[in-house]
């Protein structure tokens with residue numbers, strides 16, 4: 001058996017693996033990355049939405065562009081990336097087995113990083129194996145990589161960020177999402193992600209789950225029903241939908257199989273069954289590291305920082321960086337990671353039922369159960385402000401690690417402060433110049449520009465719009481409420497697109513004066529609701 | 530299912546080189562290099578195989594080469610994961626029955642019985658589904 005030597009091997013070319021490779025290569029380590037996919041980037045290449053976080057976390061940049069950037073950087077640093085290469089074995093002697101085509105190759109390295117990411121969870125219901133029941137990742141692969149519609153009429157199961165984001169992306173791809181269903185009593189993902197789905201008219205069914213996927217050859221329909229606290233169906237609550245596709249987004253599990261093989265110590269945590277490792281990803285076996293989703297499900301933003309920390313630690317472990325250099329860089333990265341791990345959705349808050357924001361404001365129960373904020377509720381949040389002149393209304397009511405809105409506004413109309421999980425404030429007496437940058441840079445599509453014209457009896461609302469076809473100026477249609485109901489007539493007054501808006505169009509609609517606080521989406525007159 | 534022509538974020542979809550292939554003897558077209566499963570999907574084909582024991586239909590599920598639900602007989606070779614195998618001109622793609630291309634006497638009759646999972650498994654990710662069910666109901 002021939003064993004090839006490598007200095008540092010990374011398994012997985014997702015954000016964690018690539019970041020580690022870049023960081024280590026920067027210190028002079030020679031790095032080889034293996035990925036079983038035909039293209040590198042991991043999950044990032046399917047993410048077409050703008051990311052959360054702050055500038056250092058690449059916030060407001062769309063996921064796939066972050067992926068391209070990482071690849072470019074890896075190439076520049078001389079990282080070797082081997083694709084279509086599945087790592088099938090890992091041994092404590094820091095040896096791996098890689099299947100490339102039909103051949104199995106053996107490598108031995110001085111250090112190995114496992115960054116294999118996560119796999120999708122499944123849930124059992126009658127008919128769950130029928131063709132047409134697909135994972136949320138599959139839906140993303142079809143539409144965002146291969147430009148094929150996953151289905152025409154789709155039901156989404158799962159209200160975590162993946163379920164919410166993929167529902168929105170399905171609509172962007174031209175599919176109809178008939179309902180979003182979750183067994184939990186409250187929506188699991190960010191309120192802002194839920195709201196952008198709800199305002200398109202998608203109903204949310206919490207405390208519901210799928211009873212049966214119908215069809216003999218493939219999915220023809222689906223029946224959902226409400227469940228009680230013991231997860232038992234409540235008779236008489238069944239609802240049927242005609243669908244051709246059921247998309248399942250019920251969570252991810254770390255892909256730790258390789259790590260288990262070499263016998264590293266594991267730990268059962270809130271983030272899943274993961275390797276026990278320190279901040280830098282060092283496992284119980286010296287020289288074997290883990291980073292990204294495989295070391296606890298989080299996000300690409302944190303996966304990238306974790307990867308960098310591991311890369312730095314590997315460089316030090318291999319003698320390329322001094323202890324001081326390592327400590328310095330580690331501190332910097334830890335701070336950056338710490339900022340992401342704050343707020344309502346922080347790992348430490350998983351499973352907790354929160355009642356109030358950090359600011360002490362009562363959370364919107366409607367948002368958590370229906371996906372949208374009540375018309376009256378919005379007024380108690382600091383992002384809301386009433387004024388006749390054009391001003392931003394920020395419908396961002398949970399403490400999430402995000403602040404591109406503050407960075408976007410050059411006129412200081414929006415304030416979050418140093419703590420990126422604080423709620424954004426629409427600053428009183430500031431002068432908004434209607435540049436639209438905040439609307440376009442908001443990862444949650446939660447910012448609206450509002451103004452009123454009392455003489456005319458009308459008002460204007462500018463909304464972020466990421467669908468085709470774009471409305472035309474002068475076109476007549478309806479203003480939709482936060483729950484996607486038609487509430488008033490609307491005329492399109494302005495449609496702005498710009499390179500600086502990065503794919504988000506700004507549509508300004510004119511509505512009767514009483515509706516500027518309620519109209520949050522637009523639909524053309526002849527389009528079906 | 531249709532191809533997406535124009536996407537608000539990704540722009541106009543690239544048009545691939547059209548090639549012909551056969552599916553159970555029928556001549557179909559798809560884009561060269563796209564996964565076989567995508568070419569089948571745009572032609573409206575949902576069933577890729579029938580399971581060995583219960584003869585239940587299976588189609589695309591994970592779309593990243595993990596679950597083996599999408600395997601078919603390609604150019605005479607069974608168990609080819611069509612979601613990650615690029616389409617080439619003249620390929621012979623056949624529905625897989627159990628482990629071969631020979632149809633079962635009956636096909637979908639008992640398909641709807643609430644069955645034990647017969648999904649195949651990726652060499653190293655076989656316990657992922659199990660974890661999920663436990664988590665969801667605990």
Ligand SMILES: Cc1cc2nc3c(=O)[nH]c(=O)nc-3n(C[C@H](O)[C@H](O)[C@H](O)COP(=O)(O)OP(=O)(O)OC[C@H]3O[C@@H](n4cnc5c(N)ncnc54)[C@H](O)[C@@H]3O)c2cc1C
Pocket residue numbers: 011012013014015016017034035036037040041042043044047050051052085086087088115116117118137140161162163165166255258291292293294298299300301302303653
């Ligand atoms: C719908 C959706 C929306 C998301 N939105 C956001 C967001 O807005 N912001 C955010 O920060 N994060 C978001 N995420 C999460 C983010 O994508 C992941 O947390 C992140 O990609 C994890 O990075 P990773 O490098 O650990 O793993 P991955 O990106 O999963 O990469 C792992 C890589 O390892 C490879 N691999 C696995 N096993 C092997 C093996 N045995 N041999 C060889 N290669 C292997 C895989 O092919 C893959 O390329 C989202 C995720 C989803 C699904």
Ligand code: SF4
Pocket residue numbers: 391392408409410411412413414431432433434435436437438439449
């Ligand atoms: S439109 Fe421009 S000036 Fe007004 S709040 Fe937004 S970024 Fe600031």
Ligand code: SF4
Pocket residue numbers: 192394395396402403404405406424441442443444445446447
């Ligand atoms: S309003 Fe600001 S903090 Fe909230 S989602 Fe938008 S950009 Fe992020």
Ligand code: FES
Pocket residue numbers: 588589590591592593594595596597598599600610611612613
């Ligand atoms: S759909 Fe092809 S392997 Fe899962």
